[in-house]
Amino acid sequence: MVLTLVSCDQKPTLQKYFVEKSQEKGFASIDLGTGFLKADKLKLDAEETKALESMKKLNVLIFKSNGTNAAEFDKEKAKVKDLLKTDNYDELMKVSLEGGGMSVNTKGENDHIEEFVLFLNRKETGFGVIRVLGKDMTPQNVLTMVNLLQKSGANSGQLKPLMDIMKTK
Amino acid sequence: MKKFIITLLLAVLPSLMFAQTNSAFDKFEKDGVDAVVVNKKMFELMGNVKMDPKDKSAQQYLNLIKKLDNLKVFSTTNNKIVTDMKSTVDGYLKKYPLEELMRINEGGRAIKIYVKSGATSSQVKELLMFVEGGGPKDSSVLMSLTGNFDLSEISFLTDYMKLPGGAALKKASKK
Numbered sequence: 001m002v003l004t005l006v007s008c009d010q011k012p013t014l015q016k017y018f019v020e021k022s023q024e025k026g027f028a029s030i031d032l033g034t035g036f037l038k039a040d041k042l043k044l045d046a047e048e049t050k051a052l053e054s055m056k057k058l059n060v061l062i063f064k065s066n067g068t069n070a071a072e073f074d075k076e077k078a079k080v081k082d083l084l085k086t087d088n089y090d091e092l093m094k095v096s097l098e099g100g101g102m103s104v105n106t107k108g109e110n111d112h113i114e115e116f117v118l119f120l121n122r123k124e125t126g127f128g129v130i131r132v133l134g135k136d137m138t139p140q141n142v143l144t145m146v147n148l149l150q151k152s153g154a155n156s157g158q159l160k161p162l163m164d165i166m167k168t169k
Numbered sequence: 170m171k172k173f174i175i176t177l178l179l180a181v182l183p184s185l186m187f188a189q190t191n192s193a194f195d196k197f198e199k200d201g202v203d204a205v206v207v208n209k210k211m212f213e214l215m216g217n218v219k220m221d222p223k224d225k226s227a228q229q230y231l232n233l234i235k236k237l238d239n240l241k242v243f244s245t246t247n248n249k250i251v252t253d254m255k256s257t258v259d260g261y262l263k264k265y266p267l268e269e270l271m272r273i274n275e276g277g278r279a280i281k282i283y284v285k286s287g288a289t290s291s292q293v294k295e296l297l298m299f300v301e302g303g304g305p306k307d308s309s310v311l312m313s314l315t316g317n318f319d320l321s322e323i324s325f326l327t328d329y330m331k332l333p334g335g336a337a338l339k340k341a342s343k344k
Contacts, residue, residue, distance in 0.1 A: 092211035096204045103264070138215040 007056070014117065015084045021076075026069060030060040049118060051144035055134035055144050064126040077121055080129055099123045113137040193261050194313060197243040201250060203308075207240040212316075229325060237316035245312045251301065251309045258299050258311065267297055277303020284320070291320050 021031035033056070044052065065073050084091065084105050094103035096124040100122035114135060121127035132142070188336075198204045215259055216235035220227040245251060258281075267283035278300055285295040300310040314323070 090210050091206075091208055092214065093207040094204070095206075096198065097200070098203065106210070139218050143218060 013087045027082035028062045030057040048144055054137045054141045057133050059131040061129045201247045202245045203241050205242045208239045212237045233322045236318040239315045242312045244308045246308045254311050293320055
């Protein structure tokens with residue numbers, strides 16, 4: 001009882017939002033460990049190994065628009081935006097263009113980034129929140145990972161819903 | 170996956186070119202306005218990324234990025250918002266006087282550029298540019314950039330990113 005009260009007292013975090021919403025209708029979630037890269041099959045150089053080690057997992061939460069849930073889209077989008085502010089993320093940048101937008105946020109000091117959050121939204125298709133969790137991630141590590149993903153040809157089927165959101169126009 | 174990454178990169182790169190710094194302009198982040206905001210932390214992180222040392226323009230680009238603090242760009246075709254932008258810029262200049270660097274009319278567009286100079290005349294701490302579109306389809310652009318940079322570097326950036334007003338800035342830096 002006491003524990004419940006205490007946990008209710010704590011302010012909402014993006015983590016909690018993920019857990020809550022992944023069960024709800026209209027949402028989809030993907031959790032990937034870095035193992036999905038099948039890195040052992042690739043020959044990694046020192047830098048790539050380091051980059052891979054700096055990351056622990058990837059969480060993705062997707063809200064799909066279906067033409068009738070615009071109000072819900074607005075509500076949930078506002079919630080995520082709010083969480084990014086109240087949950088102590090540093091906003092690196094944001095872009096908003098007709099009908100959609102994206103923002104990049106991080107948690108952690110300087111080069112010791114613990115979390116990258118990419119927030120993409122597009123009214124017609126929905127929104128996606130991508131969290132990359134790790135320890136001491138650097139932008140260089142992230143770029144290395146991107147290359148690695150391309151090299152490994154990671155199973156894009158898992159990430160397809162995400163790409164659908166990214167498709168513009 | 171590739172497509173996603175390319176889209177991501179495309180989304181990130183142009184945003185580097187557009188941005189504004191002062192909260193006075195934050196109200197333009199709304200429907201009907203295309204906005205790009207890049208904060209200091211992003212510039213810091215980007216500045217640490219390794220690029221091909223042989224690629225001179227990439228190196229120049231990196232050097233410049235390290236000197237930037239904040240970039241905001243707002244672009245709209247909505248007349249009401251354009252009027253609001255105009256009065257906001259006027260009000261801002263009254264509050265924080267900036268030096269008018271140049272004023273150009275070309276092809277129906279009115280471009281005004283203001284700067285706050287740093288230690289030397291070519292050093293700039295703040296740059297404010299307002300481009301008023303000439304017609305209903307010609308968008309107006311408000312851009313604010315802060316940091317500690319050289320005017321000539323900015324024209325390089327606008328060229329690199331194909332930002333509006335690049336030609337005007339180039340002329341300005343040669344003065």
